[in-house]
Amino acid sequence: MPNTPAKILYIDDDPALGRLVQKVLGRQGRDIIHVTGADDGLERLKDGDIDVLVLDHYLADRTGLAMLEEVAARENSPPVVYVTGSTEAAIAVAALKSGAADYVLKTVGEDFLELLSNAIEQAIETSRLRKARERAEREMREARERAELALAEVNHRVANSLALVAALVRLQMSAVTDPAAKEALAETQGRISAIAGIHKRLYTTDDVRFVEIDAYLGNLASDIQATMSLDGSAADIRLLAEPLRLPTDKAVSVGVIVNELVTNAAKYAYRDREAGEIRVKASQIEPGKIEIVVEDDGIGWMGEGKIHGTGVGSRVIAATASGLGATLAYENVARGTRARLQIEI
CATH class of the missing domain: 3.30.565.10 (Histidine kinase-like ATPase, C-terminal domain)
Structure with missing residues (x-):
């Protein structure tokens, strides 16, 4: 299946130049949509299918810089190639600061069309790489979130299992009469509970890579205090x-x-x-x-x-x-x- 031609919205109040751009860049396999005013351009952008916006500085209803601010404020706006006939560097600098991906100096002759074509191609490639990076980052973030949810569930189950083992050890301790055996079982139960506490912290935290040690030690101290009270220690x-x-x-x-x-x-x-x-x-x-x-x-x-x-x-x-x-x-x-x-x- 052939690739869909890149859609280029060209905003310039010069109808003759607009037709020339459509003709020359159209031969290069691009779909050039020409409008003469900022309002018409903003309306056309609402369709959301524009790959690159080419924006002239001097427009009948406002300057390109004014329109560029409106475009930059929109979500998922296309990259902008700014076109100006002025040799004032301040205009180009202002356009780049306002979010333009590139700018082209409008001149008479084929140089302008060649430079414009190259700028459009570069903007398309940069946009493609940016979207690919954002997609990869989003997929990695989603994969990490799924892994963290799975790990939280694992920690939950491990904590529950260790708590059950600790309870069984405690039950066994109550059935033993030998003091040394009782003490050994009590120590074992305490060690199991200490490790279970870590897993409990892990399934209640937002980041399983770390444990808030102050909160964990507080819970551990409370657990030891409760066990000591049961054993008669004050x-x-x-x-x-x-x-x-x-x-x-x-x-x-x-x-x-x-x-x-x-x-x-x-x-x-x-x-x-x-x-x-x-x-x-x-x-x-x-x-x-x-x-x-x-x-x-x-x-x-x-x-x-x-x-x-x-x-x-x-x-x-x-x-x-x-x-x-x-x-x-x-x-x-x-x-x-x-x-x-x-x-x-």
Whole structure:
């Protein structure tokens, strides 16, 4: 099937030149529509089938610049080649600033028609490339939106499945009488819940690439607090977090580490003494680096020496921090324990 000729709307109040342009450019396979006034041109543009508008500067009812402003304000307006018989550079500059794709100096002879033909061809090609780019960007955007919807559904299902597993572990814990087994199951349930919390954040966010870490840590602290209350612990968890975003894969590791640090503090920091406070702080210390501090006012531990419990939690913390490429340090404080985690983002 032959290609449809490009439709060119030529607005010029010179009927003789209009016929010449129709004749010469028509031979080149273009459909030239000539009108002599701006109003007629604007009316013809409403059909929406014009590929290029050729606009003369001097018109009977207004200047081409005045009409160009009206054309540029319309949606999906065609590219404009501006034609002027004036040698004033200011006119050409004004036309380009107002949205014209190109301009041609009107002269006597074949040079004008050749330049006009080349400008029209360039405008058609530029418009074609622009539309192709916009179409590709639109398709990519739609594909991404479909993928994000699918990923949100996956995260929803994973979060629900992990919540179910955590509930089953909790149920199993209630049926166990051995204290060590109970503690191991409780720790396992806490780790599962921490990871489930990440997936829950992901299916409620607009960008699955990142997690609002301050909101996530707030939910995590609430979950740990609720679990501690069920187990009879009265330690109070307080969160002091700046609005921060972390890539999803790093947020999962941070959640696991914070869960272990807070759980360990809840179980051991206030052993044999009145329960106190556990503070979780999150802040950006410099561009591209954040730190999370977990501290308490309990018996104190520097990350070495005798380990309370099985030591699994400490090994989980060390392995996860190493995999995250983060630095974890226990600081020497007058009272209690302070663990400082620094992460590159």
